[in-house]
Amino acid sequence: MTDLIHRPILPLGQRPRLMELAEVGKVFNGTVTALRDMSLTVHEGDFISLLGPSGCGKSTALRLIAGLSTPTAGRIRWDGGQGAGDLGVVFQEPTLMPWATVAENVFLPFRLRGKSFAAAKDEVDQALSLVGLSAFAASYPRELSGGMKMRVSIARALVTNPRLILMDEPFAALDEITRHKLNTDLLALRERIGCTVIFVTHSVFESVFLSDRIIVMAARPGRVIEEVTVTAPYPRDEVFRTSAEYAAHCQVTSKALHRAMGEAA
Ligand SMILES: Nc1ncnc2c1ncn2[C@@H]1O[C@H](COP(=O)(O)OP(=O)(O)OP(=O)(O)O)[C@@H](O)[C@H]1O
Numbered sequence: 263m264t265d266l267i268h269r270p271i272l273p274l275g276q277r278p279r280l281m282e283l284a285e286v287g288k289v290f291n292g293t294v295t296a297l298r299d300m301s302l303t304v305h306e307g308d309f310i311s312l313l314g315p316s317g318c319g320k321s322t323a324l325r326l327i328a329g330l331s332t333p334t335a336g337r338i339r340w341d342g343g344q345g346a347g348d349l350g351v352v353f354q355e356p357t358l359m360p361w362a363t364v365a366e367n368v369f370l371p372f373r374l375r376g377k378s379f380a381a382a383k384d385e386v387d388q389a390l391s392l393v394g395l396s397a398f399a400a401s402y403p404r405e406l407s408g409g410m411k412m413r414v415s416i417a418r419a420l421v422t423n424p425r426l427i428l429m430d431e432p433f434a435a436l437d438e439i440t441r442h443k444l445n446t447d448l449l450a451l452r453e454r455i456g457c458t459v460i461f462v463t464h465s466v467f468e469s470v471f472l473s474d475r476i477i478v479m480a481a482r483p484g485r486v487i488e489e490v491t492v493t494a495p496y497p498r499d500e501v502f503r504t505s506a507e508y509a510a511h512c513q514v515t516s517k518a519l520h521r522a523m524g525e526a527a
Contacts, residue, residue: 267423269306269456274474274491277305279341280425280458281327287335288322295483296322300336302477302486304426304460309452311461311469311476313515315523319484320462324428327460346375350419352429356411358403365390365399368417382421389417392451409440416448420457429461433468445471446499453497466519470511471503478515480522487522490515 271277281304288297297319304310312320325331326338328351340348350371358367365386372382379386390396393413403411412432419427433441445468452459463469469476476490492511494502502508 267456268454271307271452271456271496274305274308277307280304280306280308281338281340281344283323283327283336283338285336286323286326286333286338288319288326288331289334297326298483298485300486304458306425306458307456308475309459309461309473311463311473312479313463313466313469313476313519314479314484314487315481315519316464317484318479318481318522320479321430322484324430324460324462327426328428347371347422348425350422350424350427352412352415352419352427352432354431354434356403356415358411358414360403362402363399364395364401364403364406364414367403367414368421370418371422385421385423386417389421392420392454393417394447407440408436409444412436412444413447416451420451420455423455425458427457427459429459431462431464434464441468442500442503448472449496449498466512466515470508470515471498476515476518478518478522488518490518 283300283302286297286300287295289295300323312323314320322331326333328349359370368386368389369379369382372385387396390399393416395410395413395417398406398410403414406414415432433444436444449472451457461472470492474492476492478487478490479485480487494507494511
């Protein structure tokens, strides 16, 4: 079986640069400044959360990085250039094709590139195994719970072995227990394949649990206010979630978010 590449995750400060945003801005219709002057360097292995109130430009930033929208100012640059399959995207809705099986849904990024199912089967099997859904390859989305649908969406995002996975509030619509479980599983997945993630969330608790870097943003206009580093080591699990260390990081991040929300434009 072709292995999805395992990329080693180096300690913060030693990671090679993957891509960067340099003074990136987005103005809609010449009037709405969705994002102003965002600079961010992403390193291989980073788990970065974009955290902020509604309207601070989190989704806009993600869409710009995904190439779904073009900046009106600044530049986005990938070290070594950006190739096909370098990006995987997970949205809040799993956006699965209801008429296709789980395996066919995960195969989609390859189908769009003209690859046959037979040629991609190893990767599809392995992605499904990574999200714990091997037994459901032949099932249809309607047969799955909300959490399982989201796992399919994650498998689809990582099946091409992307250098960067973008996740836009993927667990926001799920109940808290499922959300905690998927948070833990996402970190376990990261340990196994060494992926780089940019994750959009409204939740201080979720951002601290998952990330080693939290970019705190403010609205009107959308902009970065400060960066919080979460130094707690990985792997993180339910023990970490109930630890004093976790509570302390949540407090620091919460204060940063309050500063961001209190700032005048
Ligand atoms: N296509 C668009 N046309 C006009 N304005 C837009 C468009 N997309 C976003 N905006 C505006 O840009 C600002 C930032 O929106 P964005 O969706 O990036 O924020 P967000 O932080 O992701 O918010 P939420 O947490 O509510 O999803 C908002 O004021 C929004 O109304």
